[in-house]
Amino acid sequence: MTQLLMRYSRILEIVGDIVKVHVPLSEDGVSAICFGDLALIESVEHSGRPPHLSQVILLEGESVSLQVFSGTKGLSTHSAVRFLGRSMQVTFSPNILGRSFSGTGRSIDGGPELTQEPTIEIDGPTVNPVRRVLASRMIRTDVPMIDLFNCLVESQKIPIFSVAGEPYNQLLAQIGAHADADIVVFGGIGLVFDDYHYFRQAFEEAGVLARTVMFAHQGSDPVVEGLLVPDMALAVAERFAVEEGKRVLVLLTDMTAYADALKEVGISMEHVPSNRGYIGDLYSQLARRYEKACDYKGAGSVTILSVTTMPGDDVTHPVPDNTGYITEGQLYLHDGVIDPFGSLSRLKQHVIGKVTREDHSQVMNTMVRFYAESQDAAQKQAMSFELSEYDHRLLKFGDLFQQHFMDIGVTMSLEHALDLSWEVLAGCFSKDELLMKKALVDKYFPVSESREKSTIVTES
Known part of the structure; x- marks a missing residue:
């Protein structure tokens, strides 16, 4: 023996x-x-x-x-x-699509155990940078605050920074239901049963469950099982991308719960704690997972979109602070909306105007500029300053922007969002006030320039 x-x-x-x-x-x-x-x-x-x-x-x-x-x-x-x-290994075969598993890979959806299916190790190395392809393709989510203002690019790793109580799970489920990826791999850490059921129901109602794999660690499960979820999700995603050439979107929530599980293990091991009690190699542990995002030469791609909650809405907290050094931008979700000022996609320049419509960049910049001015006008109004006619138009624009674009429940294609942007701009401002390229204004500005006749303005 x-x-x-x-x-x-x-x-x-x-x-x-x-x-x-x-x-x-x-x-x-x-x-x-x-x-x-x-x-x-x-x-x-x-x-x-x-x-x-x-x-x-x-x-x-x-x-x-x-x-x-x-x-x-x-x-x-x-x-x-x-x-x-x-x-540790995880089951990998086409039969895992549409299935849900626990943090240890056990079936939790009532379906049969896949004991006869092949397995793969979950603790593989990250990809050699030489084998990576420069990001150049967009993953559409039909969320206008992402597609229009902060594009999600294939092979990107980007977190959603938020706080407890915000609808980040609703946003993540909406993205998974509408993303144009071939396969969606979901990893949940510390979920209550209602959250797990919500994700599964959202994917099922959207008709994407058949191309989705779910790994769910629930709050009633042992804490340390949550440490396996990101590795299992990413191992499966990597195999689908490399062996089958699939465009895979990995959704993870909540990476702060993952870091807390690492802290608990570190305390049990009597390791010397670092900042706020977290383990000293927190950065390395997070980077090791996020660096699995990759566009493989001659194969598919893995894109990672994760949720990172900030205790006390503190962006200097060790988890979001370390995450910001690793990832390529962030989406800030607060007060139920994606903040257009705090959010940033560092790879969006690789696709805007190249794989998207020619007016994308100009519309994006102009909309954000006017919204910033509308916030200044709103502050003047709150302080009882006298408002000009232009200030009133800015306030109108700000209301329309929040109503038609910032609500996370809004779904529309990028082209629809661009066309709607032109209608909103035409309903509030003249051509000369846009300060955009004349060729684009002449081509896309609605024929009727009258703000009184604008359907956007009159409907609201």
């Missing part, structure tokens, strides 16, 4: 969800156990219970630390450990 199949019964200590077991070294001083290997911990007192799945997270001489995914309840120092000689 090989050493990997032997049972080790000398449990040194149990702290939180961490179990330390004594594993003798070989004669040449080498451990047969590898970092990341899986192990089954069997309770001697409760022999009828299924074993606890765990993973090696630290090797210190003959002491091996195991992270128990289902928690250590029912385990004692009289338990036995059996190593499996492999790292």
Whole structure:
């Protein structure tokens, strides 16, 4: 019997969800156990219970630390450990499309277990930069505040910064339901059941569930199981992109819950805490996941859109702060709307005017400029200053902008959003006030320039 199949019964200590077991070294001083290997911990007192799945997270001489995914309840120092000689794997085949799995890869949708399907390791390296293709294609979401003002580009990694209580899950579900990706991979961490059910129902009602894979760690599950969700989602997405040439969109929520799970493990391991108690390698742990976003040469692509909640609406909090250094922009969601000023997509210049309509850049800049002026006019009004006729038109424009574009419940194609932008502009301003290229104004400005006749203005 090989050493990997032997049972080790000398449990040194149990702290939180961490179990330390004594594993003798070989004669040449080498451990047969590898970092990341899986192990089954069997309770001697409760022999009828299924074993606890765990993973090696630290090797210190003959002491091996195991992270128990289902928690250590029912385990004692009289338990036995059996190593499996492999790292964590996830099922990968076309049959996982339309299915939902837990943080450990177990089916949670009532469907059959896919025990006979092939599996893949979830802890693979990131892609060699030489094999990456420069981002040049857009993923349409039908959310005007994204498509029109901050395009989502294939192979991009971008977070949604928000706070608890904001409808970020509604926004994420809407994007997943309307995105023009071939496959959507959803990863939820710390979800309540209502949130999980909401996502699944949204995908089903939109008719995209058949091309969606869901990995959901719920709040009632052990905390450490949430650590596996991003790796499982990204491993599956990578295989679909590389082996089948699919354009894959990965949706993750909430990466702050993921960082909190890392903190809990670090505390159990008695690691020296860093900023606000988080682990010292938080940046590396986040970057290792986000860098899976890639446009593969001769294959498909993986794009990552995640939610990062900011405790206390503090952008300097370690999780959003580290995330901002890794990702290529951010979308700020507050007060139920995507903020056009705080949001930024650093890759949008690769697609605006190149794969989108020629007037995209001019319309985007002009709309944001007038909205900024409308906010100044609103401040003047709040302070009881006298408003000019131009100020009143700015206020009208600001109301129309919020109504037709900023509401996250609004869905429309990019072309529709551009045409609607021209109608709103024509209903509030003259051609000369737009300060746009004459050729574009002559081509796209509505024929009727009368603000009184504008359907946008009269309807509102």
